[in-house]
Every structure is written in C-alpha cells, then in structure tokens.
Amino acid sequence: MAAADIPADIYNHPFVLEVSKHFPGAIVTAVRPKESDMVDMSPSKFEPFSRAFQAHIDAALEIAQQEQEPRTYLGGSRLGHDCARALAYEYTHTPVDTGRHSPGSLLRVFDMGHDIETRTANYLRKAGFTMLTERADGRQFGFYIAKHPETGEPRIAGHLDGVITAGPDVLGDVKPGMATGTFSPLAYPMLWENKGLNAKGWAKTLKQGVKRAKPIYYTQMQVYMHHLDLSANPGLFTATNRDTGELYAELVPFDPAAVQEAIDKGVKVITAQSPEELPRAGGNREKPPCMWCSYQDRCWSAPASGGAATPAPNWMAPPA
Numbered sequence: 001m002a003a004a005d006i007p008a009d010i011y012n013h014p015f016v017l018e019v020s021k022h023f024p025g026a027i028v029t030a031v032r033p034k035e036s037d038m039v040d041m042s043p044s045k046f047e048p049f050s051r052a053f054q055a056h057i058d059a060a061l062e063i064a065q066q067e068q069e070p071r072t073y074l075g076g077s078r079l080g081h082d083c084a085r086a087l088a089y090e091y092t093h094t095p096v097d098t099g100r101h102s103p104g105s106l107l108r109v110f111d112m113g114h115d116i117e118t119r120t121a122n123y124l125r126k127a128g129f130t131m132l133t134e135r136a137d138g139r140q141f142g143f144y145i146a147k148h149p150e151t152g153e154p155r156i157a158g159h160l161d162g163v164i165t166a167g168p169d170v171l172g173d174v175k176p177g178m179a180t181g182t183f184s185p186l187a188y189p190m191l192w193e194n195k196g197l198n199a200k201g202w203a204k205t206l207k208q209g210v211k212r213a214k215p216i217y218y219t220q221m222q223v224y225m226h227h228l229d230l231s232a233n234p235g236l237f238t239a240t241n242r243d244t245g246e247l248y249a250e251l252v253p254f255d256p257a258a259v260q261e262a263i264d265k266g267v268k269v270i271t272a273q274s275p276e277e278l279p280r281a282g283g284n285r286e287k288p289p290c291m292w293c294s295y296q297d298r299c300w301s302a303p304a305s306g307g308a309a310t311p312a313p314n315w316m317a318p319p320a
C-alpha cells in the first residue's frame with residue numbers, strides 16, 4: 001500500500017487501537033484486506049462456457065428422466081403430501097403441465113441426496129452402528145401392499161434407506177472420555193431414513209423437528225415403521241446440511257394415527273376414478289402447496305371436485 005493511500009485518521013481506527021493496546025509500539029503498516037483476498041463476483045470470461053456445459057448436462061438428465069419407466073405404484077414416501085389429488089395425478093401418470101418438468105438442476109440435487117445417503121450410512125458404520133441397507137439378495141428393504149385384484153401388482157409400495165440392527169447403547173462411547181449427555185438409551189432394530197437438505201431446510205428441521213419441518217419425511221417414516229414391523233423402537237432420522245456438512249439426527253417415535261391418515265389417503269388415491277374426483281388441498285393456486293405443483297394448470301382448469309369422493313376403506317384392509 002502506498003503511503004498516499006493510507007487514510008489520515010488511520011491511527012484512530014478501532015482495529016489499530018486494539019492492536020496498539022496489545023502490542024505497544026507496534027508499527028501498523030496496513031489494515032485493509034489485500035485486493036487479491038477479495039472475491040470478485042462479477043461475471044467472468046469463464047462463465048459462458050460453464051453455463052453452456054451445465055445446460056448440456058442438465059438437458060441429458062432431463063431426457064433420461066422423461067424416458068424412464070414411470071413407477072406403477074404410489075410411493076410410500078409420497079403419502080405425507082398435502083394433496084391427494086396431486087398424488088392421484090402422479091399415480092395415474094398424468095403428464096405434468098407444459099414447462100413444469102423437473103429441471104436438470106433439481107435432478108442433480110436429488111442425486112446428491114442419494115449420494116449423501118451412502119456416505120452417511122458409512123459414517124454410521126464407522127461409529128459402531130450395524131447398518132443394513134439392502135437384503136441378502138441385494139434388493140432394497142421394502143413393503144408392497146394394496147395388490148391389484150387382477151394383476152396382483154402392489155399399488156402402494158415403499159423402499160427404505162436402512163435398518164440399524166445393533167449399535168451403541170448410549171451416545172459417546174466411540175471415544176473414551178467423550179461427554180455422553182443425558183439421552184435415552186438407543187434401542188434396536190430401528191428404521192433409518194436419511195435426507196440431504198439445503199441450509200434453510202436444515203435450520204428449520206433443527207429448530208422444529210422433522211414432524212413440523214418436514215411432514216412428508218415424518219409420514220414416510222411412520223408408514224415404513226408400520227409396514228416393516230419396526231414400530232417397537234423410535235426410528236432414526238438423519239439429515240446432512242448440503243452447504244456445511246452438518247449432521248442432524250432425531251429419534252422419531254411411532255405414531256399410529258399418522259400411519260392411518262397416510263394409508264387412508266393412499267387408498268383414496270388408488271381407488272379414485274379420476275384425480276379430479278379428489279378435493280384440492282389448496283384454495284389458491286398462488287399459494288402452497290399449489291404454487292409448487294406440476295399439475296396446477298390442469299387442476300385449476302378442472303371443476304373443484306368432479307364427483308362424489310370415494311369412501312375411504314378401512315386402512316387395515318385395503319382392497320386385495
């Protein structure tokens with residue numbers, strides 16, 4: 001820094017005063033960050049190629065996604081969705097509104113969630129948990145219910161991230177002398193569900209817990225605990241902050257009422273004659289959940305509710 005660049009009142013600057021207090025007599029030669037340390041956020045000559053490259057990858061992902069065989073069942077992971085009509089659109093493979101396909105950027109975020117799942121499972125194994133993520137035949141653990149009377153195909157199904165069959169009784173016994181806190185002993189087997197969250201979703205979950213912050217994940221865990229016979233012990237929900245790598249963990253006790261509500265909804269969806277037979281969840285397409293919905297044009301151009309709602313069969317005995 002040239003002497004001419006140094007402000008005249010530099011010796012009254014709080015930083016300089018603080019340094020002088022701790023190091024009397026020190027000569028302060030510069031207090032401004034070096035230009036080279038500052039991040040230049042203006043567009044660079046590298047940006048056009050980078051953007052074109054990303055668009056190329058994303059287009060390929062979008063095409064692959066559209067060519068994928070749609071699943072023939074209603075996913076257990078979707079049963080916590082607010083809107084039965086939206087689930088019925090998904091279940092019946094109704095084409096999404098023009099321009100509302102998941103963009104490649106979002107598909108990459110989903111993939112990051114799968115990657116984080118594998119990584120977190122390995123972290124848990126290193127920390128002494130016996131984590132099973134697939135059956136002996138290599139297939140995922142899953143449940144298959146509400147079989148179609150003619151084809152025998154399940155109409156509601158789900159696959160879980162893992163089951164922890166053994167592990168530490170209390171937290172903190174990985175390293176001698178580590179504080180353990182005062183948490184209830186862990187009990188096995190326990191269902192394990194893992195998600196990758198952006199910083200906002202992660203902070204909300206930390207503050208409110210998974211039931212309030214992420215009701216879809218909460219319901220998913222409940223349905224899986226019930227159908228995989230894992231309801232005796234709380235399930236373990238973990239989430240990684242995709243921005244910082246921080247880990248969130250919560251023990252989620254079994255909640256039979258949530259299971260009943262979810263399965264009732266699922267049965268309504270699979271037995272509806274058309275999605276529009278089911279009521280809309282939202283009263284305003286500009287607000288949640290409609291504002292995020294890929295079927296909003298179709299939904300809001302249809303009558304409010306096409307016909308009599310299908311009576312909900314007893315969830316314990318869905319149509320065979």
Ligand code: SF4
Nearest residue numbers: 083280281290293299
């Ligand atoms: S637009 Fe709203 S009410 Fe219609 S299906 Fe989507 S979420 Fe449901």
